[in-house]
Amino acid sequence: MNTPASAEARPRIAITLGDPAGVGPELIAKLLSRPDNTAAADIILISDEAELRSAGDDAGTPIEYVTEPTPGKPLLYDNSAARPVADFERRTATEAGGQWAMSNLRHALKLARKGEVDAIVFAPLNKSSLHLAGMREQDELRWFEIILGEEDFTSELNVLPNLWTARVTSHVSLAEVDAGITRESTAAAGRLLDKVLRESGIDSPRIGVCALNPHAGESGKFGRHEIDIIAPAVGDLVADGIDAKGPFPSDTIFLRARAGEFDGILTMYHDQGQIAMKLMGFDGGVTVAGGLSVPICTPAHGTAFDVVGKGIANTGSIQNAFDLAVKIGARRKAAAAR
Incomplete structure (x- = not known):
């Protein structure tokens, strides 16, 4: 279990909700319903209010967030201008879902390049949605490499x-x-x-x-x-x-x-x-994108279309992904401060 950390030690974690057709939004809502998680890091949610409301409905617990930096409260980075459709189709791979997931991740990577976050956590993606949306790389890791300009x-x-x-x-x-x-x-x-x-x-x-x-x-x-x-x-x-x-x-x-x-x-x-x-x-x-300039963690399972909206999605992997991102992000932050 996470314990509250001082402002100096607490890492900054960007979180995206993954493919909107899958269980990702529900998982993030459940993750953020635990006070020990929100106390462990300064969290930046890259999403919009509509998605956060829907995620809270699926999870049976609303996501509490702020739009101005407030200690101990997840901060919403409002990406509503990039939302491709008013309502996402659920339980299926779509171009719109892939566009939304990629746009939110792109903003997270931008924050990482600017040094504004210490780690990134993203909820499950769907590769078919990503390819429909234009991703041509083998997988998201190769896409991350390009966005971040990695060579190692x-x-x-x-x-x-x-x-x-x-x-x-x-x-x-x-x-x-x-x-x-x-x-x-x-x-x-x-x-x-x-x-x-x-x-x-x-x-x-x-x-x-x-x-x-x-x-x-x-x-x-x-x-x-x-x-x-x-x-x-x-x-x-x-x-x-x-x-x-x-x-x-x-x-x-x-x-x-x-x-x-x-x-x-x-x-x-x-x-x-x-x-x-x-x-x-x-x-x-947990899956970790290793070798990048920023730690990126995600559950090792997929979008689980078969359990979307049932309130039964298992949070074990997303919790472990968050805990690992906090641990590595905090160590990198401490090392950079030396």
């Missing part, structure tokens, strides 16, 4: 309370995975995982590295990625002072992680880690 290695990370994963390749077809796994990209993903684990408060992260092939390649019988690429990359990480071990077969590494052997696991492709993480904690998972 980035990766989507997934988080459970006691375990993080990062990926060498992400939203690409399985046929493209091989080309994306190089010694350099594997080491870069490992360095990023170590960095973000440290930012989250783990001083000496322990990282396990997945093999790509069955049985870790069986000494080259099932492929040489482990011998020629992954093991040398692990050696590069160790040379950098990172506690990295592997490559280990992916069908057993998560058992070792669950037993507490690792703080983070570096996977080679999307589902290699995602299937295990969602089995281990679907209702509490």
Whole structure:
């Protein structure tokens, strides 16, 4: 549970409500109904009054907000001028919903570039809506890179309370995975995982590295990625002072992680880690856009059209996303003030 923080330590968090057709608005309303959450950060809501009213109706609890900065109260950054339609269609992907979600996120990223927020939390998006609205990138992380002007290695990370994963390749077809796994990209993903684990408060992260092939390649019988690429990359990480071990077969590494052997696991492709993480904690998972100049956190689940408006959306993941954004945002703010 969050505890109230002093004005000096409290980070500034921008929040967007995600795709208006999904459960995001309801989740944010429930999140902000808890006084310990609004006490933990200076919150900037990027939305409009109509969406906040609708979100409160879905959640059964109104969102309390202000339009002028007031300690302990979420501040509304009114983006109503960008609303594409008066009423959004619910429970389905639409161009209008994607436009609204992207516009609100664009404002959050603008605040981050200006140094006016320390972290961003966004409720679930729908990739079909985003593509209908004109997003041409693989996913929102690549779009964030462009808006923020990033040039360093980035990766989507997934988080459970006691375990993080990062990926060498992400939203690409399985046929493209091989080309994306190089010694350099594997080491870069490992360095990023170590960095973000440290930012989250783990001083000496322990990282396990997945093999790509069955049985870790069986000494080259099932492929040489482990011998020629992954093991040398692990050696590069160790040379950098990172506690990295592997490559280990992916069908057993998560058992070792669950037993507490690792703080983070570096996977080679999307589902290699995602299937295990969602089995281990679907209702509490968080996705972090790693490697960006601002921490960006979101629930690891989607828009859940099937439960929209029923008041039953689970808040475990959005709460964990908010808590993580507060923690990392506060540490970055403190580091910048030194």
